[in-house]
Amino acid sequence: MSIGEFLFQMTEAIRQTPIVEFSLWVSDWPFALWLQSNFLAIPGFQTLHILAIAVLFGSTLMLNLKVLGVSGKDQTLPQIFNRYQPWIKGGALVLITTGIILLISEPVRNMVNPIFWIKMGVLIVTIIVSLWFQAAVRGRMEQWEVSPGGQGSIKLGAVALIVLWMLVMVGGRWIAYAPV
Amino acid sequence: MANSIWASLEQSGLGTTIASNEWMFPTIETIHVFALVTVIGAIAIMDMRLLGLTSKNRSVKAVERDTVPVTWIGFAVALITGVLLFVSKATTYMANPYFLWKMGLMALAGVNMAIFHRILSKGIDEWGKPGGSVPAAAKLSGALSLGIWLIIPFCGRVIGFTLGVYY
Numbered sequence: 334m335s336i337g338e339f340l341f342q343m344t345e346a347i348r349q350t351p352i353v354e355f356s357l358w359v360s361d362w363p364f365a366l367w368l369q370s371n372f373l374a375i376p377g378f379q380t381l382h383i384l385a386i387a388v389l390f391g392s393t394l395m396l397n398l399k400v401l402g403v404s405g406k407d408q409t410l411p412q413i414f415n416r417y418q419p420w421i422k423g424g425a426l427v428l429i430t431t432g433i434i435l436l437i438s439e440p441v442r443n444m445v446n447p448i449f450w451i452k453m454g455v456l457i458v459t460i461i462v463s464l465w466f467q468a469a470v471r472g473r474m475e476q477w478e479v480s481p482g483g484q485g486s487i488k489l490g491a492v493a494l495i496v497l498w499m500l501v502m503v504g505g506r507w508i509a510y511a512p513v
Numbered sequence: 514m515a516n517s518i519w520a521s522l523e524q525s526g527l528g529t530t531i532a533s534n535e536w537m538f539p540t541i542e543t544i545h546v547f548a549l550v551t552v553i554g555a556i557a558i559m560d561m562r563l564l565g566l567t568s569k570n571r572s573v574k575a576v577e578r579d580t581v582p583v584t585w586i587g588f589a590v591a592l593i594t595g596v597l598l599f600v601s602k603a604t605t606y607m608a609n610p611y612f613l614w615k616m617g618l619m620a621l622a623g624v625n626m627a628i629f630h631r632i633l634s635k636g637i638d639e640w641g642k643p644g645g646s647v648p649a650a651a652k653l654s655g656a657l658s659l660g661i662w663l664i665i666p667f668c669g670r671v672i673g674f675t676l677g678v679y680y
Binding site for chain 2 (some may be wrong): 372373375376377379381383384386387388389390391394395398405407408412416445460499502503505506508509510
């Protein structure tokens with residue numbers, strides 16, 4: 334089965350669920366109508382969504398490249414962690430908020446769309462890996478330079494998180510191109 | 514005629530290949546997104562250090578060492594993918610005011626960065642130390658850069674909504 338065919342089948346399955354009715358209901362909300370009627374509202378919130386992922390992804394790169402020993406060599410791991418961790422969290426908060434607004438702005442196009450649900454699946458995996466990663470780094474960062482043992486899984490997590498966030502971005506871009 | 518340059522670009526083998534292929538344009542766009550979020554994220558870290566908002570415990574030079582390689586790699590990828598996207602719809606983009614604004618703002622960001630590196634970064638070893646006070650001109654350069662890079666993605670996003678409006 335080709336990817337296109339798989340996505341088509343998935344769309345057909347979504348059409349059998351109450352998601353369709355729900356998305357139609359959301360599209361009548363006053364807020365949804367307001368977003369639709371203002372020409373710059375959707376690109377504006379999309380821009381905020383992109384800026385949020387820029388903050389989150391840029392900060393993730395800085396933290397994870399430090400974990401991988403590539404950058405931030407003048408700093409300790411706790412220093413880098415404390416510098417970027419709040420921005421990763423803050424970025425995620427703005428990302429989710431603007432994401433919900435964008436979902437409301439075009440409910441049918443998003444919810445009756447296989448790529449959107451694949452993106453949400455990848456996002457949940459990414460958030461879980463991220464929570465584990467941050468706890469693991471926090472737990473080991475004080476001894477990071479003195480005892481290098483057991484860093485393998487954290488370094489693997491650092492690479493995995495970069496790839497996962499890129500997959501989330503793939504989903505974001507391809508929602509617009511889903512064959513629905 | 515200037516218009517024929519863009520038309521011939523669009524009608525080139527490369528332009529028509531990207532325009533007529535189902536997955537090529539969105540794939541290049543996706544790589545463009547990876548690149549632009551990397552560029553904006555890294556530049557913002559540097560600008561906010563200049564503004565004295567973050568990374569105050571590090572020298573400006575140290576922050577630069579971390580962010581400049583990431584910025585340039587990201588920018589190179591954004592430029593290559595951007596040119597490929599442009600070639601496939603060259604005449605439409607050249608008629609779009611948001612595209613022209615975007616190009617103008619990027620040029621301004623480039624000039625601003627060149628002025629910072631050639632002129633304003635004098636004495637950076639001294640004022641750029643942790644706790645050092647960043648000169649007003651360097652702060653202004655950082656603020657300008659941050660502002661420009663927040664508007665550029667907005668122009669980019671609106672282009673996608675106005676392709677049918679200007680041509």
